Amino acid sequence: MAAVEGLFTLDADEPHLVGGRARSRGSYFFPKALAGSDPACLGDEIDEVLLSRTGRLWSFTTGEYAPPAPYVIPGEEFEPYVIAAVRLEEENLVVLGQVVSGVSVDELSVGMEMELAIDVLYSDDEHDYLVWKWAPAGRRENGEA
Amino acid sequence: MDDIAILGVGMHPWGKWGRNFVEYGVKAARDALTDAEVGWDEVQFVSGANSVRCGYPGYVSGSTFANALGFTGCQLSSSYAACASGATALSIARAQILAGVCDVALVVGAETTPKGFFAPNAGERHEDPDWLRFHLVGATNPTYFALYARRRMELYGDTPEDFAAVKVKNSRHGVFNPNARYTKEYDVDDIANSPMVADPLRLLEICATSDGGAALVVSSLEWAASRGVTDPVRVSGISTVSPTYPNSVIELPYLASDSWAAVGDETMTFKDNIAGRAYEEASVSPEDLDFAEVYDLSSAYELDWYEHIGLCERGDAAKLLRAGDTALGGRIPVNPSGGLGAFGEAVPAQAIAQVCELVWQLRGEAGHRQVEGAKVGLSINHGMFGHGSSVICTI
Numbered sequence: 164m165a166a167v168e169g170l171f172t173l174d175a176d177e178p179h180l181v182g183g184r185a186r187s188r189g190s191y192f193f194p195k196a197l198a199g200s201d202p203a204c205l206g207d208e209i210d211e212v213l214l215s216r217t218g219r220l221w222s223f224t225t226g227e228y229a230p231p232a233p234y235v236i237p238g239e240e241f242e243p244y245v246i247a248a249v250r251l252e253e254e255n256l257v258v259l260g261q262v263v264s265g266v267s268v269d270e271l272s273v274g275m276e277m278e279l280a281i282d283v284l285y286s287d288d289e290h291d292y293l294v295w296k297w298a299p300a301g302r303r304e305n306g307e308a
Numbered sequence: 309m310d311d312i313a314i315l316g317v318g319m320h321p322w323g324k325w326g327r328n329f330v331e332y333g334v335k336a337a338r339d340a341l342t343d344a345e346v347g348w349d350e351v352q353f354v355s356g357a358n359s360v361r362c363g364y365p366g367y368v369s370g371s372t373f374a375n376a377l378g379f380t381g382c383q384l385s386s387s388y389a390a391c392a393s394g395a396t397a398l399s400i401a402r403a404q405i406l407a408g409v410c411d412v413a414l415v416v417g418a419e420t421t422p423k424g425f426f427a428p429n430a431g432e433r434h435e436d437p438d439w440l441r442f443h444l445v446g447a448t449n450p451t452y453f454a455l456y457a458r459r460r461m462e463l464y465g466d467t468p469e470d471f472a473a474v475k476v477k478n479s480r481h482g483v484f485n486p487n488a489r490y491t492k493e494y495d496v497d498d499i500a501n502s503p504m505v506a507d508p509l510r511l512l513e514i515c516a517t518s519d520g521g522a523a524l525v526v527s528s529l530e531w532a533a534s535r536g537v538t539d540p541v542r543v544s545g546i547s548t549v550s551p552t553y554p555n556s557v558i559e560l561p562y563l564a565s566d567s568w569a570a571v572g573d574e575t576m577t578f579k580d581n582i583a584g585r586a587y588e589e590a591s592v593s594p595e596d597l598d599f600a601e602v603y604d605l606s607s608a609y610e611l612d613w614y615e616h617i618g619l620c621e622r623g624d625a626a627k628l629l630r631a632g633d634t635a636l637g638g639r640i641p642v643n644p645s646g647g648l649g650a651f652g653e654a655v656p657a658q659a660i661a662q663v664c665e666l667v668w669q670l671r672g673e674a675g676h677r678q679v680e681g682a683k684v685g686l687s688i689n690h691g692m693f694g695h696g697s698s699v700i701c702t703i
Contacts, residue, residue: 166444167434190554191567196435200566200694201553222462224454225507226446231427233443246447248455248558255574257558257565259445268507273462284444294444 166284166292170194172213173293178281179213180258180295186210191254214256216279217300218249221257223271235292237285247297249277263298276300309589312405313532313540314701315412316344316525317664322489322518322651326420329362332521332657333369333418334376340414344525345535348377351525352410355401356386357393357417357656360429366419369656373416383410390691391603392548393417394522394659395699399546401526411531417656418521425449426517428561438561438692445563450514450606452560454506457608461508464623466611468508470630472499474607475513475649477635482646484676487661489518490650499607513607518652522660524667541670543663545590545700551578560692578696579616583688586698587618590684594618597640598682599669601662603689604647614642617688617698636677644669644677659697662687666701 165173170193172179183195186208192198198209229241245262262271263280280303284294318339320332333356341348356369365372370384383404389396394417401413425448428438441447460466476496482488494512502512532540551559554566556574568574587593594617602613611625619640620628628634634642645651645665648658666685668674679685688698 167440169434170444185570189570191569193564194435194440197437197562200551200555201570203553203571222455222458224451224458224509225504226448226451227504227506228425228448230442230446230448231425233428233432233439234446235443244446246445246451246455253569254567255556255569256567257556259441259447259451259558259563261445273459 164290164292166294171295173281175281177216178279178295179216180279182212182214183209184212191256193256193258215251215253218251218277220271220273220275220277221248221250222273223247223262223268225268235285237283247271247277249297260295260297263296263303266299266302270299278303309545310406311529311542311544312402313527313529313537313542314524314667315346315527315532315537315540316340316342317667318343318523319487319661319664320418320521321487322520322654325519329359329418329420329519329521330365330372330376332519333373333416333523336418336521336523337373337377337414337416340523340525346412346525349380351382351412351414353383353401353404353413355397355413355415357397357660358386358388359419359656360388361422362420369417389548389695390693391655391689392659392691392695392697393656395546395689395697396548398524398526398543398660398663398699399548402543402546405526405528412525412527414523414525415660416521416523417660419654419656420519421517421654437563441561441563449560450506450509452558453514453606453609454509455558456612457508457606460608460611464626466608466626469496470611470626471508471513471607472496473629474604474610475499478604478643478647478649481636481644481677482650485646485650488646488650489652509606509608515605515648516652518654520651520654520657520661522657522664524660524663539703541667541701541703543699544702545586545588547582547585547698549581549585549696551694552576552581559694578694579612579690582690582696583617583686583698586686586700590700590702592684592700596684597686599641599644599679599685601645601647601665601685601687602642604643604649607649610642610647613688617686636679641679644674644679659687659689662689663699663701666699670701670703
């Protein structure tokens with residue numbers, strides 16, 4: 164199940180982030196619930212849209228130390244992870260996400276093509292809690308999804 | 309915009325003292341009153357900068373500090389604007405003074421911080437971006453600082469050695485600051501040997517969370533003159549502007565940037581907007597600055613500010629650094645106080661502490677960290693959720 168409902172689709176082959184688009188202005192937002200900040204959208208209808216599932220790497224970093232709650236450490240021990248910020252070209256929107264496991268920062272460079280994947284964020288006895296992650300284009304098989 | 313006078317400044321040293329934040333604020337306030345030669349019973353307005361980490365008293369800081377100093381029936385205000393809280397509290401005091409509502413005001417902020425990363429408030433909130441970024445991405449504050457640092461490397465050719473050099477410079481300044489938390493002089497090897505936190509940033513390059521308190525006593529120029537103070541340090545400009553849509557940079561604590569699909573372009577960023585209003589109010593330009601206090605949340609972040617406050621063109625900040633222009637003794641010293649690298653961050657006190665440094669520099673009272681002949685100084689910071697601030701002081 165999704166770790167938080169309504170932010171992305173669970174289609175394992177072609178997952179999408181679910182965003183908002185101002186009907187007459189054309190600005191995009193992610194998440195839709197945080198639509199705002201464009202003064203021309205005041206009073207505009209915000210439609211729910213599926214955002215592009217590929218984009219160009221805008222920047223990237225690592226998380227070498229365990230973050231505080233509400234981050235849930237998956238597994239027994241904290242493992243460092245990679246975070247990417249990816250620019251969706253049609254939407255001109257930069258979106259954060261973890262990078263699928265098995266990809267190191269040495270393999271990343273700004274401008275490279277990335278695609279959306281669905282992966283396990285953490286698990287408990289009943290469920291796997293899923294989230295979107297970024298993968299270098301064609302490298303989704305490294306994820307656990 | 310008319311100027312107001314800064315009559316007195318005071319600070320409680322930064323550290324990890326673990327005591328009640330009120331104690332730090334009271335110490336800073338008493339020092340500022342002594343420095344100003346103003347009695348507590350003369351203060352007509354207290355403008356507090358709130359802490360969100362110190363319980364209910366932190367949310368009503370104006371009342372909390374006034375109570376600790378003794379209730380006199382003065383007017384109160386409490387402000388929260390993340391890292392810009394202190395400058396916001398100052399802007400409210402200025403507005404009260406320029407509107408003639410009061411003549412003399414105390415501005416004060418203080419905080420006690422927990423160990424480790426700043427974390428969101430407890431609870432489960434699916435529409436709070438601060439909650440979402442921790443839960444879904446594990447994005448801490450250094451995550452964002454590191455994304456900006458990596459951009460500099462990729463776009464401008466900055467190197468990890470450049471970033472380390474910022475920390476080295478600021479540590480050399482901080483050695484001379486009795487209010488700084490870190491007064492050790494670091495070299496590049498110390499930084500290279502510190503643990504990686506968020507690639508490419510290492511532990512010594514990321515702002516710590518600190519305890520501290522800072523205060524200002526401010527008044528109208530007329531009231532200052534009535535006390536025989538005819539040439540005070542003046543607040544000549546304050547900016548507390550919001551971003552202008554679209555901001556192409558992912559800001560703390562959001563999961564996404566603004567979209568520039570409908571309007572604008574990818575060069576538009578919030579940090580470019582913040583100083584503009586202060587320059588405009590003060591009728592000064594970047595060439596007029598003698599020094600600046602900028603919010604070095606990370607070493608690399610300081611370089612962003614050189615460009616955003618107009619010290620150089622975008623992409624050229626590392627050239628200024630490498631040339632020694634921004635070190636004490638250079639053309640335009642940046643963070644002569646030692647900056648956040650030497651202080652760590654005590655959120656509601658930090659923007660006020662920056663103004664304290666402006667005052668000591670402009671009075672020529674900064675000792676071994678003095679910028680010779682300083683007449684115009686700028687402070688700037690950047691907080692979460694689209695809050696930021698800049699203050700320009702002159703003498």
